[in-house]
Amino acid sequence: MFPLRGTVPRPRLNSRRKPPTFLCMLLLLLVPICLIGIFIHGQKISYFFRPLWDNPPVPFTSIPHYYAENVSMDHLCHLHGWSLRPQPRRIFDAIIFSHELDMLDIRWHELYPYVTKFVILESNTTFTGIPKHLFFASNHERFSFAKQKIAHDIYPGRVAVPGSNEDPFVLESKQRGSMNALLTHAGISNGDILLMSDTDEIPSPHTLKLLQWCDGIPPIMHLELRHYMYSFEFPVDYSSWRASAHVYGPRTLYRHSRQTNLIFSDAGWHCSFCFRYIEEFVFKMTAYSHADRVRRKSFLTHSRIQNIICKGDDLFDMLPEEYSFRELIKKMGSIPLSASAVHLPAYLIENAHKFKFLLPGGCLRPPDQTNL
Numbered sequence: 001m002f003p004l005r006g007t008v009p010r011p012r013l014n015s016r017r018k019p020p021t022f023l024c025m026l027l028l029l030l031v032p033i034c035l036i037g038i039f040i041h042g043q044k045i046s047y048f049f050r051p052l053w054d055n056p057p058v059p060f061t062s063i064p065h066y067y068a069e070n071v072s073m074d075h076l077c078h079l080h081g082w083s084l085r086p087q088p089r090r091i092f093d094a095i096i097f098s099h100e101l102d103m104l105d106i107r108w109h110e111l112y113p114y115v116t117k118f119v120i121l122e123s124n125t126t127f128t129g130i131p132k133h134l135f136f137a138s139n140h141e142r143f144s145f146a147k148q149k150i151a152h153d154i155y156p157g158r159v160a161v162p163g164s165n166e167d168p169f170v171l172e173s174k175q176r177g178s179m180n181a182l183l184t185h186a187g188i189s190n191g192d193i194l195l196m197s198d199t200d201e202i203p204s205p206h207t208l209k210l211l212q213w214c215d216g217i218p219p220i221m222h223l224e225l226r227h228y229m230y231s232f233e234f235p236v237d238y239s240s241w242r243a244s245a246h247v248y249g250p251r252t253l254y255r256h257s258r259q260t261n262l263i264f265s266d267a268g269w270h271c272s273f274c275f276r277y278i279e280e281f282v283f284k285m286t287a288y289s290h291a292d293r294v295r296r297k298s299f300l301t302h303s304r305i306q307n308i309i310c311k312g313d314d315l316f317d318m319l320p321e322e323y324s325f326r327e328l329i330k331k332m333g334s335i336p337l338s339a340s341a342v343h344l345p346a347y348l349i350e351n352a353h354k355f356k357f358l359l360p361g362g363c364l365r366p367p368d369q370t371n372l
């Protein structure tokens with residue numbers, strides 16, 4: 001009995017000493033791991049907790065969109081609560097162009113019958129102030145089919161001084177300012193329709209017909225576009241809203257931001273990073289307004305990019321930007337593949353061989369034009 005009693009306290013003492021050493025060891029291991037984790041995955045962690053620190057913007061009011069093949073314009077206008085015009089409106093399609101030649105080709109062929117003027121502004125620098133090739137000017141013969149309708153101008157960009165942290169969004173907004181001048185030069189007048197969008201945000205022809213032929217449409221509407229990533233094989237959602245349609249007036253200014261709460265449902269396609277060559281992905285990743293997302297050089301290796309394009313993963317290894325945990329978790333991981341090539345731009349389907357990379361099964365890309 002006694003020996004037992006005598007031995008009992010010892011293990012207790014030992015067990016009291018043990019936890020501190022064990023805890024210290026654990027902390028010594030965990031703290032650096034956490035710090036390294038936060039350093040490497042800081043964006044992921046902050047995006048994961050975004051639903052806690054960020055509030056969603058005011059939701060849009062959706063305008064229902066009615067369409068079926070071969071239904072008369074008169075009937076379609078009335079379904080929207082609008083009325084048929086005796087004359088169609090003129091449509092001006094204005095884009096600030098970077099280098100998306102294939103998207104431009106599809107866009108202009110698709111919209112050609114409805115558009116009065118294709119207004120295109122391109123800069124000799126990127127938004128981040130890097131000198132940039134004039135991709136449209138040097139490929140203009142590819143677009144000679146639209147020659148009569150093109151109003152093109154070059155924006156004289158400024159090269160960023162190395163080290164000066166110039167805000168890419170400032171340069172972007174300056175370019176949008178000079179777009180207003182080009183529109184006037186192109187002959188836009190009050191009452192015309194002005195489309196403000198990026199090259200890869202393509203309104204559908206039946207959307208343009210409604211804008212053209214119906215009286216009573218709201219003076220400004222955002223266009224809700226089906227969002228695709230890398231090709232039409234990866235439909236993401238209906239979240240694209242930046243494109244907008246305006247009835248041009250004295251106060252209309254070219255912008256690519258939220259301008260009204262109204263959004264016209266299912267009004268076209270937005271194909272992000274839908275490029276033919278791997279080099280174009282590299283260019284876009286380094287040149288556009290989110291270049292700071294390229295956190296490591298290895299993000300730009302061709303084999304990594306090719307892998308991601310085929311899997312539907314994220315090029316910047318980021319989490320989706322969502323405002324609720326439910327949406328965030330739903331969108332985490334790869335984008336599911338779709339085998340549907342229905343309800344896509346007609347020009348794309350008519351020229352399916354030329355645009356194989358945008359259609360189901362076409363995810364493999366050549367590195368660049370020279371390696372074909």
Ligand SMILES: *[C@@H]1O[C@H](CO)[C@@H](O)[C@H](O)[C@H]1NC(C)=O
Pocket residue numbers: 070
């Ligand atoms: C579409 O309408 C035209 C005339 O309005 C008619 O000739 C044609 O058969 C219709 N097509 C279909 C598929 O219903």
Ligand SMILES: *[C@@H]1O[C@H](CO)[C@@H](O)[C@H](O)[C@H]1NC(C)=O
Pocket residue numbers: 124125131132155156157159
């Ligand atoms: C861009 O164009 C302007 C006007 O032609 C010129 O002054 C400027 O040097 C050009 N910048 C680059 C990077 O080529």
